Amino acid sequence: MRTKLITAAAAAALTVSLTACGAGSTGSEGSGGGDYPSEPLDWTIAFGPGGGNDIMARTMVDILQKEELYPENIEIQNREGGSGATGWGYLLGQSGSGYGVSTTSGSFITTPLQADTGWEPTDFTPVGLFATDDALLLVPGEGPIDTWEQWVEAAKAERLVVGGIGTVNVDFIVSAMLAEQAGYEVEYVPFNEEGQLQTALLSGAVDAMISNPGSILGQVEAGDMQPLISTAPERLDVLPDVPTAEELGFEGIPSMPRGLILPPDAPAEAQEWWIDTMKEVVETPEWQAYLDENYLSEDLRWGEDFTSYLTETQDRFEEILTEHGAL
Incomplete structure (x- = not known):
């Protein structure tokens, strides 16, 4: 099996066919007939x-293919835009x-809070939460700032610019809470x-960025x-300093939840298959290595x-974003 890139037209056609298949064949998929999975997967x-x-x-996807857990092709597409709204x-x-x-992130929770997405996180069929992703605040390596104390001093002297993923996202929440508790203000882009x-930081378009260690x-x-x-x-082994x-005395700084979802009203057989299969995936050495290499904290929660x-x-994020004037 191999990952195939597909054109936008092909993706649209595939969506129609898969939707029709899922909607029209719930009898076989939902009755325990054992037909799932029997078609290509649109990831x-x-x-x-x-x-x-x-x-x-x-x-x-690499683990699913290596372990031959999904018997058909897995077709991956990056459908970015709107802080995740386009893809979801x-x-x-x-x-x-x-x-x-689709995989989830902090934007899966925050984007519906500030935009008319037409969906809420709970509209989708849950497979599981697997890990939470901690964040770093970074500056250019060749710049005048080398420590957190220097950053706070500079940010109090003039309004600096911090970049992150998404308009209202975990990145924004982390930046805002650090600024509030340290007593400075920043502009978030x-x-x-x-x-x-990353290009914006390295080119000087922003003064700092929020990102995760693995990236x-x-x-x-x-x-x-x-x-x-x-x-x-705790301090990361690879970044001991x-x-x-x-x-440093900060409280309540959130992490980014990483999980997996199916479309709304997915057949029960499909949800059960994915829960059972992902329980196998998270036990593989490859998955454990991924957690270690990307400095994620394992957090397993299945289905409901x-x-x-x-x-x-989402309730907690909404409260924080409202307090900081983002909503």
Whole structure:
């Protein structure tokens, strides 16, 4: 099996066929007939290449293919735009199908809070939450700022610019809460994908950026970027000199939840198959290596437990965003 790139026209045609299949064949798929899965899988990544969501999705696909867990082709498309709204809106259009899937991130929770997406996180069929992704605040490696204390001093002297993924997202929440609790103000600039964000930092278009360790560790090791603070519960082994927000006295800084969803009203057989299969995936050495290499904290919640987590987290994020005037 191999991942195939498909044209936009082919993707549209595939969506129609898969939606029709899911909606019209619930008898065989929902009755335990054992027909699932028997068609190609349409895997949507709601952000551009290179970011944490993209890395996680492609890691999952690699494991599914290597272990021969999915018997048909898996067709991956990056459908970025609107802080994830474009990609998850595409998945919404596959309602009733068991052959669409997408990975989630913080934007899955925050984007519906500030935009008329036409969907809520709980509209989709939950598979599971697998991990939470901690964040770093980084500055250019060759700049005048090397420590968190220097950053705070500079930010209090003049209004600096921080970039992150999404208009209202976990990146925004982290930046806003750090600024509020440290006593400075910043301008937040949103980007649609990680590559654009990194280019903006390295070119001087922004003064700092919020990102996760797995996406930028190479640039840090090369000296191109300097992390100043981490939201991880403990200092990362690979970044032993970078203090955590907790040890500096910050409270309530959130992490980014990473999970997997199917379209709304997916057949019960499809949901059960994915829960059972992903329980196998998260036990593989490859998945454990992915968690270690990307410095993720494992957090496993399946089916309706994932939905409950989404509801509780969205309520918390809405409260924080409202307090900071973002909503």
